[in-house]
Amino acid sequence: MSNTESGTLSAAFNRGKVMSRDCPSRAILKHVTSQWGVLVLVALMEDTHRFSALRRKIGGVSEKMLAQTLQQLEQDGFVHRVSYPVVPPHVEYSLTPLGKDIGRRVADLADWIELNLPTIIKARQSLA
Amino acid sequence: MSNTESGTLSAAFNRGKVMSRDCPSRAILKHVTSQWGVLVLVALMEDTHRFSALRRKIGGVSEKMLAQTLQQLEQDGFVHRVSYPVVPPHVEYSLTPLGKDIGRRVADLADWIELNLPTIIKARQSLA
DNA sequence: CAGAATCCAACTTGATACTG
DNA sequence: CAGTATCAAGTTGGATTCTG
Numbered sequence: 697m698s699n700t701e702s703g704t705l706s707a708a709f710n711r712g713k714v715m716s717r718d719c720p721s722r723a724i725l726k727h728v729t730s731q732w733g734v735l736v737l738v739a740l741m742e743d744t745h746r747f748s749a750l751r752r753k754i755g756g757v758s759e760k761m762l763a764q765t766l767q768q769l770e771q772d773g774f775v776h777r778v779s780y781p782v783v784p785p786h787v788e789y790s791l792t793p794l795g796k797d798i799g800r801r802v803a804d805l806a807d808w809i810e811l812n813l814p815t816i817i818k819a820r821q822s823l824a
Numbered sequence: 825m826s827n828t829e830s831g832t833l834s835a836a837f838n839r840g841k842v843m844s845r846d847c848p849s850r851a852i853l854k855h856v857t858s859q860w861g862v863l864v865l866v867a868l869m870e871d872t873h874r875f876s877a878l879r880r881k882i883g884g885v886s887e888k889m890l891a892q893t894l895q896q897l898e899q900d901g902f903v904h905r906v907s908y909p910v911v912p913p914h915v916e917y918s919l920t921p922l923g924k925d926i927g928r929r930v931a932d933l934a935d936w937i938e939l940n941l942p943t944i945i946k947a948r949q950s951l952a
Numbered sequence: 953c954a955g956a957a958t959c960c961a962a963c964t965t966g967a968t969a970c971t972g
Numbered sequence: 973c974a975g976t977a978t979c980a981a982g983t984t985g986g987a988t989t990c991t992g
Contacts, residue, residue: 714934715863717883721937724944728937729857735843747974755845758966763975773947784973785972794940794947801936805929806842809849809856812922816852819901819922875954886986891955912953913992 727772728798732757732765737791737799738806740775744790774798855900856926860885860893865919865927866934868903872918902926 714721727733735754739745745753751762766789769775774795780786791799809816842849855861863882867873873881879890894917897903902923908914919927937944 713938715867715881715883719938720945721934721941724937724941725862725934726859728933729859729862731854731857734853734857739843753843755843759975760967760977761965771948771951773944773951779974783972785975787974792947794943797940798933798936801929801933805856805926805933806849806853808926808929809852810841810847812925813849813852815922816901817848819920820899823899823901887955888957888987889985892985907954911992913955915954 724772727765727768728774728802730765730768732761733769734802734806736762736765736769737774737795737802740789740791741796741799741803744788747787747789750789769795852900855893855896856902856930858893858896860889861897862930862934864890864893864897865902865923865930868917868919869924869927869931872916875915875917878917897923 713719714725728737732754735757736750739750739753747762747766750766751757751759754762757765766775766777770777773792776790776792776795778788778790780788841847842853856865860882863885864878867878867881875890875894878894879885879887882890885893894903894905898905901920904918904920904923906916906918908916
């Protein structure tokens with residue numbers, strides 16, 4: 697079988713699937729690591745939020761992008777959406793167990809960057 | 825001190841800065857979690873690679889995007905570029921210590937997705 | 953081989969306005 | 973409040989061509 701990858705037999709290193717152009721992981725990865733996807737996950741790791749609360753919390757998101765991001769993450773099974781049929785509308789977003797699992801890793805990444813930002817900036821300057 | 829965030833005093837939860845529209849972390853986060861940034865980091869976690877090797881390994885990248893991504897990651901101090909002045913040109917890309925640190929987290933994320941892909945797909949269907 | 957430069961198509965994003 | 977619809981504008985991305 698012609699293998700676009702390195703042709704390794706070891707499925708143990710299951711890393712490599714995502715390297716293929718058409719690996720389904722790519723789509724999930726894209727949602728999760730999207731500009732607003734990351735921040736939504738981080739925000740929801742802290743607590744359940746309403747739509748407008750999320751919008752206030754995540755500086756710079758437009759309504760459109762927030763709605764779109766939430767829909768993607770909901771479809772992937774990471775975000776749980778609960779709509780209370782009252783007026784005015786009341787909708788709450790939270791993480792599913794799966795969402796918490798991946799959210800932890802994403803938040804970890806974001807935290808690392810915040811923590812190491814000084815180091816990164818220094819490193820960048822020493823390259824200039 | 826007036827705090828635009830939730831007004832918490834605990835800097836221990838340094839999460840929150842990245843939520844501001846103009847936090848410098850946002851730029852780094854964007855490079856690292858960009859579509860190709862993720863895959864470059866994952867690939868370089870395994871080994872040093874030459875440009876064309878990376879291009880072959882990462883299915884779907886164009887030369888342009890690969891070059892651009894590598895430059896961003898190099899400027900952020902995550903990727904080390906070594907150019908041997910021979911003909912034909914020989915350039916090697918590897919991760920700096922900083923790059924390995926963050927690369928581990930990114931690879932972790934990618935691995936998690938690959939590993940849980942079946943679960944995710946099932947979850948998605950049960951929502952349909 | 954490693955990339956820079958160019959050109960153009962396609963998708964993404966953001967304001968704004970509108971609806972249930 | 974929680975979105976959707978619309979449209980303009982910006983950005984990304986890819987194919988191609990060219991160079992050291």
